[in-house]
Amino acid sequence: MQAKTSDRLLGLFLILLGVAFFASIIPWQAQAADYGWLKPRTLPRILAVVLGLCGLALFIRPPGDVRPGRFYWARAMLFAGVLVLGLAAMSWLGFVLVAPPMALVLMWLAHERRPLWLMLGAAGMPAAIWFTVAVLLDRPLP
Amino acid sequence: MPELSVILAGFGDALAPINLLFILFGVALGQFVGAVPGIGPVMATAIAIPFTFGMHPLTGIAFLVGVNKGGLVGGAIPAVLLNTPGTPDAAATALDGYPLAKQGKPLKATKMALFASITGDTFSDIVLITVSAPMAILALRMGPVEVLGLMLLAFAVIAGLMGQSLVKGVVAIALGLMAAMVGTDPEHGSPRLIFGNYELYDGLPLASVAIGMLAISELLKRLSETRGTVRPAITLPRNQPRADRSVSWAEYWGCRFTMLRGAVIGTILGALPGIGSTAAAFMSYASARQASKEPESFGKGSLHGIAASESANSSVMGANMIPMLTLGIPGSVSAALIISAFMIHGIQPGPFLFSQQGQLVYGLFGAMIIANLINLWVGQLGLRFWVRVVSAPEPFIFASALLMCFVGVALASGGLFGIGVMLVFALLAYVMSAFGISVVVFIIAFFLGPRLEISLSQTLALLNGQPQKLLDYPFALVLMALALVTAVALARRRDTESETR
Numbered sequence: 241m242q243a244k245t246s247d248r249l250l251g252l253f254l255i256l257l258g259v260a261f262f263a264s265i266i267p268w269q270a271q272a273a274d275y276g277w278l279k280p281r282t283l284p285r286i287l288a289v290v291l292g293l294c295g296l297a298l299f300i301r302p303p304g305d306v307r308p309g310r311f312y313w314a315r316a317m318l319f320a321g322v323l324v325l326g327l328a329a330m331s332w333l334g335f336v337l338v339a340p341p342m343a344l345v346l347m348w349l350a351h352e353r354r355p356l357w358l359m360l361g362a363a364g365m366p367a368a369i370w371f372t373v374a375v376l377l378d379r380p381l382p
Numbered sequence: 383m384p385e386l387s388v389i390l391a392g393f394g395d396a397l398a399p400i401n402l403l404f405i406l407f408g409v410a411l412g413q414f415v416g417a418v419p420g421i422g423p424v425m426a427t428a429i430a431i432p433f434t435f436g437m438h439p440l441t442g443i444a445f446l447v448g449v450n451k452g453g454l455v456g457g458a459i460p461a462v463l464l465n466t467p468g469t470p471d472a473a474a475t476a477l478d479g480y481p482l483a484k485q486g487k488p489l490k491a492t493k494m495a496l497f498a499s500i501t502g503d504t505f506s507d508i509v510l511i512t513v514s515a516p517m518a519i520l521a522l523r524m525g526p527v528e529v530l531g532l533m534l535l536a537f538a539v540i541a542g543l544m545g546q547s548l549v550k551g552v553v554a555i556a557l558g559l560m561a562a563m564v565g566t567d568p569e570h571g572s573p574r575l576i577f578g579n580y581e582l583y584d585g586l587p588l589a590s591v592a593i594g595m596l597a598i599s600e601l602l603k604r605l606s607e608t609r610g611t612v613r614p615a616i617t618l619p620r621n622q623p624r625a626d627r628s629v630s631w632a633e634y635w636g637c638r639f640t641m642l643r644g645a646v647i648g649t650i651l652g653a654l655p656g657i658g659s660t661a662a663a664f665m666s667y668a669s670a671r672q673a674s675k676e677p678e679s680f681g682k683g684s685l686h687g688i689a690a691s692e693s694a695n696s697s698v699m700g701a702n703m704i705p706m707l708t709l710g711i712p713g714s715v716s717a718a719l720i721i722s723a724f725m726i727h728g729i730q731p732g733p734f735l736f737s738q739q740g741q742l743v744y745g746l747f748g749a750m751i752i753a754n755l756i757n758l759w760v761g762q763l764g765l766r767f768w769v770r771v772v773s774a775p776e777p778f779i780f781a782s783a784l785l786m787c788f789v790g791v792a793l794a795s796g797g798l799f800g801i802g803v804m805l806v807f808a809l810l811a812y813v814m815s816a817f818g819i820s821v822v823v824f825i826i827a828f829f830l831g832p833r834l835e836i837s838l839s840q841t842l843a844l845l846n847g848q849p850q851k852l853l854d855y856p857f858a859l860v861l862m863a864l865a866l867v868t869a870v871a872l873a874r875r876r877d878t879e880s881e882t883r
Contacts, residue, residue, distance in 0.1 A: 246817065247817070250817050254553060261560070265575070266575075269574060269575045269576070269577060270563075270567070270572075270574045270575065271567075271570070271572040271573075271574070273570050273572070276569050276570060276839075276843075277569070277839060277842030277843050277847075278569050278835065278838060278839040278842055279569075279570070280567040280569075280570050280572050280574050283559070283563060283835055283838075284560065284563045284574070284575065287556045287559050287560045287563070288560075290552065290556045291553065291556050291557070291560070294549050294550075294552050294553045294556065295553075297549045298549055298550070298553075303546065303547040303549070303550070303818075305546045305547055305550075305818050306816070306817060306818035308816035308817055311603070311606070311812075311815075311816045312606040312607060313606075313816075315605070315606035315607075316602050316603065316605075316606035316812060318606075319602050319605045319606060320602055320805070320808070320809060320812075323598075323784065323805055324805060326788075327788075327798060327801050327802060327805065330788075330798060330801075331798050335788070335789065335792075339785050339788075342781075342785070343781040343782070343784075343785060346605070346777070346780070346781040346784065347777040347778060347781045349605075350605055350608040350612075350776065350777035350780065350781070351608055351609065351610055351611075351612055351777065352612055352775060352777035352778065353612075354612075354775075357774075357775055357777070357778050360778060361777070361778045361781045361782060365778075365781070365782040365785060366785060369785055369786065369789055373789055373793070377415075377429050379429065379793055381789060381792070382788065382789065382792035382797060382798050382801065
């Protein structure tokens with residue numbers, strides 16, 4: 241994607257975001273007040289207008305200073321997916337049971353194949369964290 | 383002012399072997415725990431407080447001061463070596479520390495951070511020891527209007543970090559402030575933008591947002607860039623010349639004005655309750671870049687960049703003690719924790735502290751100076767260890783750092799909800815980076831947002847619809863004028879730079 245095209249798309253998104261905040265989200269999520277100098281909706285609405293205007297500026301005059309296509313989106317989302325799954329599993333099973341397989345999967349996806357490093361990452365590091373946090377510092381692990 | 387004999391007795395107490403031992407233990411613990419993303423000096427101090435219950439008051443408080451000071455140095459280590467700052471105030475250090483580490487000079491980068499940190503910390507300690515009382519009175523005169531002026535000045539200075547596109551910089555500020563709006567509205571006390579989630583009543587947890595955006599997004603980016611060949615996270619060239627491993631006296635001395643400026647900014651902001659070290663670090667970094675003859679070197683591994691941020695964020699620590707010791711008002715969460723330690727030992731900080739407990743106070747001052755020296759010594763040893771650790775393979779380091787971020791954020795924000803927030807903001811930061819929107823500016827705006835809104839609300843109430851009342855606040859007017867001058871100067875500089883390009 242051309243840099244200027246991506247900036248125009250970003251501008252369009254910000255215009256929509258600004259409008260959504262101003263017209264829908266803020267009235268829904270911030271109470272109206274008829275007293276006081278700075279009402280709950282005042283600053284968020286100013287910010288929504290700023291976002292919309294910035295979006296318009298980007299749409300009209302895109303700077304074209306970056307290329308989002310240079311990022312490895314699919315692989316980043318893959319790693320992010322592992323973290324989200326790890327978090328979901330942690331809410332059921334806890335850190336101690338989830339951390340070793342999560343570390344193993346992350347290292348495997350990052351092309352680590354050496355058994356020693358896999359062992360250190362999947363067993364050694366979670367054990368060290370457990371020992372430091374749960375035993376030495378006496379704090380609960382997630 | 384206590385008698386000289388009391389002052390000398392206090393300093394003598396600090397030199398007692400048991401106190402020295404606990405300062406050493408505190409500094410080492412602080413540096414180790416501070417290097418873990420998410421834990422940082424505040425969490426380390428909170429964890430350490432129960433251990434002080436059975437100690438002599440000076441020993442216990444000196445231990446906590448050691449933990450806090452060690453944590454400040456430790457916080458810079460992951461920022462410099464992995465570009466994953468464990469605390470928001472170390473994010474400014476990563477801007478130049480990490481590029482220098484990537485050039486194969488991780489020891490030089492971390493040593494500069496250490497030296498600047500100790501320099502800034504010692505400066506603010508000296509200010510605390512010598513002029514704490516007048517500083518505290520001055521700080522107390524900073525009402526909401528003056529704080530609003532200061533906030534505007536902070537935003538104007540930090541605008542220097544916005545990057546090439548001014549519009550995208552404003553987008554980053556607006557998004558950061560919008561994130562800061564989540565939680566309870568300060569004037570009316572009504573929930574805002576919480577979407578029925580009452581865990582957001584106090585706002586988005588700072589640790590989750592900061593670590594998600596600064597550390598996790600960077601780890602995701604680096605993990606996504608891994609290819610078939612596994613590399614070390616940091617490459618240490620063999621037979622590296624000494625100049626690339628250490629900071630020479632000439633290099634250190636060359637940064638003296640940068641460090642002095644940073645220490646002054648940190649000391650002033652630290653003396654004001656509630657502003658904190660993150661704002662100080664970024665203000666110092668931005669002003670150093672503006673004052674530099676080579677602003678283009680910033681962000682590419684400049685020693686001045688590291689010196690500016692570390693001297694400022696560390697000098698906040700000593701300055702936080704100024705309102706705490708003289709008035710009993712804690713300037714930060716760390717200071718509040720140390721106040722609680724004072725009270726646990728039956729000591730009430732405040733105006734009478736110096737007259738009633740002079741020996742203890744000067745003992746504490748002595749312990750602070752000693753802690754700085756020990757910090758320098760332990761830091762020199764510890765940095766070599768951490769640099770060795772991060773020369774392990776990337777997958778191992780990144781997976782370990784992710785696990786530590788999970789645990790650190792869960793500890794700081796009270797559970798899995800904080801980790802969820804962290805992941806959401808990590809993805810947001812990834813997208814923002816891809817589109818050239820500054821994550822750092824977002825974080826600063828998010829951090830300063832609540833303070834800005836409160837001071838704006840209080841200022842409007844004080845002015846009561848009469849703008850001419852602003853003339854009653856000359857210092858606030860000076861700050862606002864400075865903010866305007868800074869913004870105009872930045873705009874002109876930006877125009878000149880874009881014409882040159």
